Amino acid sequence: xxxxxxxxxxxxxxxxxxxxxxxxxxxxxxxxxxxxxxxxxxxxxxxxxxxxxxxxxxxxxxxxxxxxxxxxxxxxxxxxxxxxxxxxxxxxxxxxxxxxxxxxxxxxxxxxxxxxxxxxxxxxxxxxxxxxxxxxxxxxxxxxxxxxxxxxxxxxxxxxxxxxxxxxxxxxxxxxxxxxxxxxxxxxxxxxxxxxxxxxxxxxxxxxxxxxxxxxxxxxxxxxxxxxxxxxxxxxxxx
Amino acid sequence: xxxxxxxxxxxxxxxxxxxxxxxxxxxxxxxxxxxxxxxxxxxxxxxxxxxxxxxxxxxxxxxxxxxxxxxxxxxxxxxxxxxxxxxxxxxxxxxxxxxxxxxxxxxxxxxxxxxxxxxxxxxxxxxxxxxxxx
Numbered sequence: 001x002x003x004x005x006x007x008x009x010x011x012x013x014x015x016x017x018x019x020x021x022x023x024x025x026x027x028x029x030x031x032x033x034x035x036x037x038x039x040x041x042x043x044x045x046x047x048x049x050x051x052x053x054x055x056x057x058x059x060x061x062x063x064x065x066x067x068x069x070x071x072x073x074x075x076x077x078x079x080x081x082x083x084x085x086x087x088x089x090x091x092x093x094x095x096x097x098x099x100x101x102x103x104x105x106x107x108x109x110x111x112x113x114x115x116x117x118x119x120x121x122x123x124x125x126x127x128x129x130x131x132x133x134x135x136x137x138x139x140x141x142x143x144x145x146x147x148x149x150x151x152x153x154x155x156x157x158x159x160x161x162x163x164x165x166x167x168x169x170x171x172x173x174x175x176x177x178x179x180x181x182x183x184x185x186x187x188x189x190x191x192x193x194x195x196x197x198x199x200x201x202x203x204x205x206x207x208x209x210x211x212x213x214x215x216x217x218x219x220x221x222x223x224x225x226x227x228x229x230x231x232x233x234x235x236x237x238x239x
Numbered sequence: 240x241x242x243x244x245x246x247x248x249x250x251x252x253x254x255x256x257x258x259x260x261x262x263x264x265x266x267x268x269x270x271x272x273x274x275x276x277x278x279x280x281x282x283x284x285x286x287x288x289x290x291x292x293x294x295x296x297x298x299x300x301x302x303x304x305x306x307x308x309x310x311x312x313x314x315x316x317x318x319x320x321x322x323x324x325x326x327x328x329x330x331x332x333x334x335x336x337x338x339x340x341x342x343x344x345x346x347x348x349x350x351x352x353x354x355x356x357x358x359x360x361x362x363x364x365x366x367x368x369x370x371x372x373x
Contacts, residue, residue: 122339
């Protein structure tokens with residue numbers, strides 16, 4: 001007797017009756033999940049038979065080799081992104097998560113700032129007014145541009161990756177100026193900076209130029225959208 | 240403070256964390272089910288790609304514009320002051336606390352989904368590249 005598929009599968013695995021059927025039903029789960037793996041394997045067969053004999057060889061590089069290289073490149077980009085995110089987080093810290101919480105009294109207070117962190121992963125200084133701002137020159141941000149000359153990494157060759165510019169934030173009292181170093185679409189409209197950024201990203205392939213320049217702006221341009229990546233930056237001039 | 244992370248400071252009895260876990264679970268479940276329900280695999284892949292793209296756009300443009308407005312005119316705090324009631328003596332403070340609290344939750348959720356949606360796409364959708372053997 002030819003049974004439909006699930007029943008045959010049950011008989012194959014040793015069929016029980018009654019209430020046990022409902023438990024044995026769980027044995028079907030690998031069969032249900034099988035098409036997920038099937039796609040990859042079927043496409044493997046197709047790649048061997050069809051794509052492997054096709055004319056997809058350009059300049060002596062087969063498409064499969066190109067795909068493997070590109071996937072390695074994608075993995076490198078993902079690793080770069082993870083590295084940049086971890087470095088940013090090390091500098092920024094999680095200011096904001098415990099900004100208002102006094103852990104001793106378990107009450108919310110506005111004076112319990114986390115003074116050890118400069119800005120924050122959650123953009124805390126966008127919200128809290130009397131936050132004691134400080135400029136971060138450590139970690140990944142020592143490669144940022146438009147820093148004072150004392151904090152510039154290299155005088156020559158200058159890192160030509162112009163991707164971070166300064167926009168004014170809300171000025172506060174006794175602040176000489178207060179701003180954010182970030183790359184937003186306002187600044188991207190300035191075509192000269194944008195062109196310089198594109199040219200400079202092309203210049204990354206020159207090894208002597210990128211010898212000591214960290215790949216942060218590349219990751220910022222490729223993976224990070226310009227809105228998200230920001231370096232909070234304030235500076236006092238009059239004491 | 241050093242080894243704490245956005246994802247790893249997770250407490251079950253915090254509502255936002257629980258909702259985020261629920262959202263992640265539903266995303267993974269849908270990513271597992273779509274290549275079965277939606278039969279041509281590239282259609283499922285297109286659906287997942289659209290999903291990931293929408294989260295990316297929301298994270299970039301939606302939250303980016305909100306953050307820009309907050310930086311320029313304190314948009315979020317003004318919104319909370321205007322639409323909700325606070326005690327007169329602590330109006331600005333409580334509104335700032337609440338606005339920042341909500342901002343943190345929204346930003347964390349969007350961040351997790353922005354990176355989780357493409358990951359679930361690539362991991363579970365079953366539509367891989369055509370040359371796994373290379």
